[in-house]
Amino acid sequence: MIAIGIEELCRLQPGWIKGKRLGLLSNQASTDRNLTHSRDLLLAAFPGQLTSMFSPQHGFFSEKQDNMIESGNSTDPTTGLHCYSLYGQTRRPYPEMFADLDVLLVDLIDVGTRVYTFIWTVVYCMEVAAETGVKVVILDRPNPVGGHLVEGNVLEKECRSFVGMCDIPMRHGLTMGELARFCAMELGIDVDLEVIPVKGWRRDMFFAETGFPWVFPSPNMPTASTALVYPGQVIWEGTTVSEARGTTLPFEMFGAPYVRVEEVLHYVEQEGLPGCVLRPLMFEPTSGKWAGEPCSGFQIHVTDPHRFKPYKTSLVLLQALLMLYPQNFAYKEPPYEYEFERLPMDLIIGSKKIRQELEQGVPIVELEQAWQPQLAEYEKKRSSVFLYEA
Known part of the structure; x- marks a missing residue:
């Protein structure tokens, strides 16, 4: 126990x-x-x-x-x-x-x-x-x-x-x-x-x-299921895409009026997003972004939490919207968490360079490969503070 x-x-x-x-x-x-x-x-x-x-x-x-x-x-x-x-x-x-x-x-x-x-x-x-x-x-x-x-x-x-x-x-x-x-x-x-x-x-x-x-x-953060998707889905806070605040499934859903789900699914089908199903839907936020307007998007259903990669999944989806809807997609402008000059998306992603590479269409797998050395160093450091066994 x-x-x-x-x-x-x-x-x-x-x-x-x-x-x-x-x-x-x-x-x-x-x-x-x-x-x-x-x-x-x-x-x-x-x-x-x-x-x-x-x-x-x-x-x-x-x-x-x-x-x-x-x-x-x-x-x-x-x-x-x-x-x-x-x-x-x-x-x-x-x-x-x-x-x-x-x-x-x-x-x-x-x-x-x-x-x-x-x-x-x-x-x-x-x-x-x-x-x-x-x-x-x-x-x-x-x-x-x-x-x-x-x-x-x-x-x-x-x-x-x-x-x-x-x-x-x-x-x-x-x-x-x-x-x-x-x-x-x-x-x-x-x-x-x-x-x-x-x-x-x-x-x-x-x-x-x-x-x-x-x-x-x-x-x-109404359920533990919300927490499973949050390490990726939180990136929508840096955009004008709704992360489904003002609904009963914040972060599990996302979308905007201009999204066409078939186009997005076609764009991401080659990426390989394990451990989840993207279920197309419509939702209408009661508050926040796009309040009162029907939004087309997805609910992320996590089918295998051990294989699911929330950050990669949401970066793939972010890049899809960047590439498919350049005339509609927009970043949230400052302020964000008491930062009044820097772009909120850079603070959320933690890297201006990676945000720019996403915009340029650099494949997510290449971004993942590039940050592995820093992640490996972090892995070594974090093991020194472990209090629990695997």
Whole structure:
């Protein structure tokens, strides 16, 4: 049976926590197997020690829909504790926010994708914790898309932003705890960092195999199936193509009024996209891009998660739309995640050069071959922070 970090912390009650003032970085998805929230577990296990709370992008209740929709500081209605928003007036905590705590506990669901911002909030917290002498403890959780598969080009330094502050590929293959260790190592953050590992999790497990209930960590991550496609489908955020926000299947679907599904299928049929089926459909978003307009596109059905390559699949589809509809296709203009000058697509892909090569029609297989040396180097580095066996 799997036991996640918060469950293990409450069971083990390590000596270092006795009498310490605790802060908790979490959101509404930070629950145990019985859907009890972490703050309630901490209140029961360590009464009187929880002093403050913190929330990441989308707010504590995961109610804010899109990027750059901020949430303010609040009072937690359950505990009466102050909850600092780390996606509002600031994304980096002010040192005074840590003034009344000794240990910052982090219990957040990561979805195995570089552009998901929760890890970058953790990086900012680690930097401030290093400055203020606060200990950071990651209450680890499984990587829902597995810890055995990595995919994509490694982020280039000139494309660093709040959707990538450390040089990792799109699908990084680490848990939140491992990723925090990796970032601390690579970015030289001298923080007192500890990880409470997941008991019983293996690297080759997908979320469906964990036996845990899925609680959505952000409003457009409604199911574990969404997480499977997200490492690729998130690229549509850098375009005017709808990633199906404003529908019940965000990221699993995509499209635009000008797409002709037969043309796209013909274009991609030689690429070899294993582990999935592209099912043509129409959808009409109720909000966001193309709201109220019928969009022609696809739903990606993952048939074999071990063979499915989300990043390659979506790059192939992106290049198809670039080549087939040059008069209709457009990139999203800045701002994007507080970057007001650089093209959002470059930040998402993590490389201006690769974006340009996609536009030039360079085959995806050639792009994959070109980034293998950097990916191999990343593989060596990431193995040094592993906490789990395959």
